[in-house]
Amino acid sequence: MFLLLSACGQDVTNPEAQICTGLTENEMVWIPAGSFTMGENPRYREEGPPRTIHVDGFWMDAHEVTNAQFAAFVEATGYKTLAEREPPKMEGAPAEMQQPGSAVFNVPSDDDPRWWHWVPGAEWRHPSGPHEKIVGQEKVPVVQIAYDDALAYAEWAGKELPSEEQWEYAARGGEAARPEPKDAAGAPQANYYQGVFPARDLGEDGFTTRAPVGCFKPNGFGLYDMLGNVWEWTSGDGVRADASEGVKVIKGGSYLCAANYCARYRPSARQFQERGLGTNHIGFRLVDNDKPAPTD
Numbered sequence: 001m002f003l004l005l006s007a008c009g010q011d012v013t014n015p016e017a018q019i020c021t022g023l024t025e026n027e028m029v030w031i032p033a034g035s036f037t038m039g040e041n042p043r044y045r046e047e048g049p050p051r052t053i054h055v056d057g058f059w060m061d062a063h064e065v066t067n068a069q070f071a072a073f074v075e076a077t078g079y080k081t082l083a084e085r086e087p088p089k090m091e092g093a094p095a096e097m098q099q100p101g102s103a104v105f106n107v108p109s110d111d112d113p114r115w116w117h118w119v120p121g122a123e124w125r126h127p128s129g130p131h132e133k134i135v136g137q138e139k140v141p142v143v144q145i146a147y148d149d150a151l152a153y154a155e156w157a158g159k160e161l162p163s164e165e166q167w168e169y170a171a172r173g174g175e176a177a178r179p180e181p182k183d184a185a186g187a188p189q190a191n192y193y194q195g196v197f198p199a200r201d202l203g204e205d206g207f208t209t210r211a212p213v214g215c216f217k218p219n220g221f222g223l224y225d226m227l228g229n230v231w232e233w234t235s236g237d238g239v240r241a242d243a244s245e246g247v248k249v250i251k252g253g254s255y256l257c258a259a260n261y262c263a264r265y266r267p268s269a270r271q272f273q274e275r276g277l278g279t280n281h282i283g284f285r286l287v288d289n290d291k292p293a294p295t296d
């Protein structure tokens with residue numbers, strides 16, 4: 001498992017946690033059936049070609065799974081995430097990668113130009129390493145979640161990860177996609193990276209790291225933070241020749257996505273992530289494909 005991750009940004013000190021809306025935990029919204037154009041004439045090759053897709057109606061989490069929600073799962077089950085377990089043995093891997101830990105973004109410098117480090121002790125309770133605590137961040141999306149961790153949570157919650165088609169349809173919210181999540185006056189409408197990546201995040205949207213869920217307006221379906229904040233796992237399979245294990249599609253971009261690099265804060269954008277590796281900007285939300293449609 002090598003740290004050939006596509007990043008977009010920096011991780012700095014978390015702001016004080018704040019609660020932006022009265023969102024209820026476990027709140028789900030009904031996404032009505034419809035057809036849409038999936039993909040775009042690509043900014044990136046993997047996004048095309050555009051094609052018409054029909055999606056049946058389904059329920060989707062209104063927001064990303066939070067630290068509080070994940071903590072409840074761990075308390076109920078005793079589950080240990082992949083980042084907390086012994087990593088797979090890899091010949092020639094540096095010593096630190098033989099300890100439990102995960103990938104953490106590093107603001108590059110002349111002394112250390114790497115964007116990603118393997119940080120022993122990085123896991124969901126300590127997203128960028130043992131020094132970082134999530135106390136007071138109950139409403140912030142959980143990160144350092146590998147694909148199988150998300151599956152385990154989904155099984156406990158009686159839900160499923162969205163397909164890529166469901167996710168993209170839901171993220172569009174019945175509206176035309178914008179090239180960047182900002183309004184006509186240029187004000188950011190999501191938590192992403194303003195400024196020149198990776199040197200300096202101006203934080204014009206109010207956040208230079210993960211934001212509590214629900215701090216920005218919901219989309220046309222009533223979903224919060226589909227774009228930006230944290231990447232979200234889907235059940236879609238990806239293709240990546242350099243990966244040391246299977247890859248899955250993640251969607252939505254994160255607080256590390258900037259216009260000058262990545263720009264994957266668009267519904268059609270997709271990235272292929274090794275399923276065993278969470279990072280400090282990948283989380284998830286779930287769907288319920290079995291719950292009946294609302295009656296009104």
Ligand SMILES: [Ca+2]
Binds near residue numbers: 191192203207208
């Ligand atoms: Ca931001």
